[in-house]
Amino acid sequence: MLKPLPLLAILLTMGAPALAQPAKVIEARQANFKAMGRAMKAMGDEFRGGSPDIAVFRTNAATLNRLAPDLPKWFPAGSGTGAKTEAKADIWSKPGDFAKAAANFAAAANALNTAAAGTDIAAVGAALRATGGTCKACHDQFREEKK
Template sequence: MTSKETCCRLLMIAACAVAGSVAADEELDPQPVIEGRQSALRDIGAAFKGITDELKKPTPSLPMIRQYARQIDELTKYQQGWFPAGTGPESDIQTAARPEIWQQPAEFKAAQKIFGEQAFKLAQVADSNDPGAIKAQWQALGKTCKGCHEKFREKDD
């Protein structure tokens, strides 16, 4: 899926989430929201892995790293709408999202904000043509991923 397709999908999900919260008498269909967020999170993971793979090379492709970093940064701009009420455990849809996301919304939103800030910094540093600086910021971004996953995501089997 291209970055443009992902962004379009996320905009549609955000619109559905907003429509669901505006129309209190209508119930939000959690399935497309959950599928959309899972797709976006997979795209972030794939882009992060792309940077990882490039940084392992003796001569990483800086244009590829820039593309991946921009994709991560762009996707994080939509993350605040990925976990609306009704898309947690009460939806009866199996996900890796822990109930703490909805039980501790301020803490979760703070973690999302930090992730977005670190993603933005990575996109900026990727323009520097300095693989060392890119790697350092990639590691900082990875720590925010890990911190959020430890608290808000179920362990993989």
């Protein structure tokens, strides 16, 4: 004979898992953002150097393009509190806007990766600026800098 109550309890637990370690989630996503920051800086530095090396763009654009599609997953419900996070509550109260900001970035990173596969440095520069614009757009709306 099936006992409905324990089964229901199990289903409820499965449907709404509590975030066990928000601090770990926050740390992991900040590490990913730091890697993105390093990638952007490495590419920006190439343009300041005089003779940009396409290989540097290929490597770093690939990093951004690899991380970008996963970005929304770095913000599970319950990971918005804690002294160290700069994530604004709007991420969870305006999920559509946040998803759009993430998608804009992913599209820009993809276009940058495509440009970096070619040899047109000017096109890479334009794609890099566009990508930087999508970082800033999301930060303006969803990140509160504390440090």
